[in-house]
Amino acid sequence: MSEPSARRGRRRAPRGSGEQLRGEILDATTELLLKTGHAKDVSIRAVAQRVGVTSRSIYLHFADKDALLDAVCARYFEELHTEMQRAVEGKVSTLEELRAQGMAYVRFAIAKPELYRIATMGEGRPGSDVDAALTSSAFVHLRESVASLISEGVYPPGDPTTLTLELWTAAHGVAAMLIAKPYLPFGDPLTFADNVLRAVCTGHMAIGIVGVDSDPGQTLQWVLDNKGVR
Known part of the structure; x- marks a missing residue:
């Protein structure tokens, strides 16, 4: 048409x-x-x-074109919010919920790459509707899961907002790479995304056990010790 x-x-x-x-x-x-x-x-x-x-x-x-684009992007994140809520249904642990939320984020991004690029990689303005959507929907869901993992002792003590930004950055990086460089040898995109997110999510568990101040050598030694390798 x-x-x-x-x-x-x-x-x-x-x-x-x-x-x-x-x-x-x-x-x-x-x-x-x-x-x-x-x-x-x-x-x-x-x-x-x-x-x-x-x-x-x-x-x-x-009021102007910027306000219109902000509203479109805000609606995009409201839809993402719904998908992330749906993703946690039936999950039995908070860690599984967090992983499912990350995967829902990536799936939604690669399903609507043009909108995702505009919503997350365009020039933003502090205080815009997009900022409000991020802090009140998708980001809040992730932060709640992270805060729960900290309170459960699965993740080390700390500011859940900072840790959520770290995890969100990982999910965004995966989504951005899959959208911008789809020809790279990722294999199955969702399997690739799941492997990355699983490594990031479980990596914070290891940090909580070894200690946030441990250096890479100490972390490696802990891993080797717990694999039975001397």
């Missing part, structure tokens, strides 16, 4: 249904982002044409 045909097929929201129109604006912006792959190629005018309204109607809901 051509873009003009798509616009003709889209019904304009009835008068007074502001939330419906706002949703259509976000849908249209998302479609354009997926089509172009770049935020700079998406304009207020193009969004208005796709929805079938005037540019002024867009500005009634969003």
Whole structure:
């Protein structure tokens, strides 16, 4: 279906249904982002044409293009939040929940690479809706799991926010590599992701046992000792 045909097929929201129109604006912006792959190629005018309204109607809901893009990215992370909640269903331990959350994050990212790149690798602004989404949804889920592991004595004592950022950075790195360099010899992408996340998650368990101040040599010796190797 051509873009003009798509616009003709889209019904304009009835008068007074502001939330419906706002949703259509976000849908249209998302479609354009997926089509172009770049935020700079998406304009207020193009969004208005796709929805079938005037540019002024867009500005009634969003102050400017940055605010519109922030709202699209925030909605993306709300969807991620839902996927991460679903991922922990049926898990019997907090460590399994954490691992499942990380995998849900990676799966969601590689399923929507264009949106993920724009939402997480674009230029951000402190205090934006995107920041609010990250701290109130996906990040909060990870932090709750990490805090539980610390309280259970599985992870070493410390600031759960800092440790969560470390784990999140690992998940983001895996997702970013799979999206940006899909031709590298990763093998099965999800198996690769699971191996990395498992190593990171269990690595913090070892740090908790050996001690956060131990050097690599001490950690290696502990590993060898517990494998029965002298």
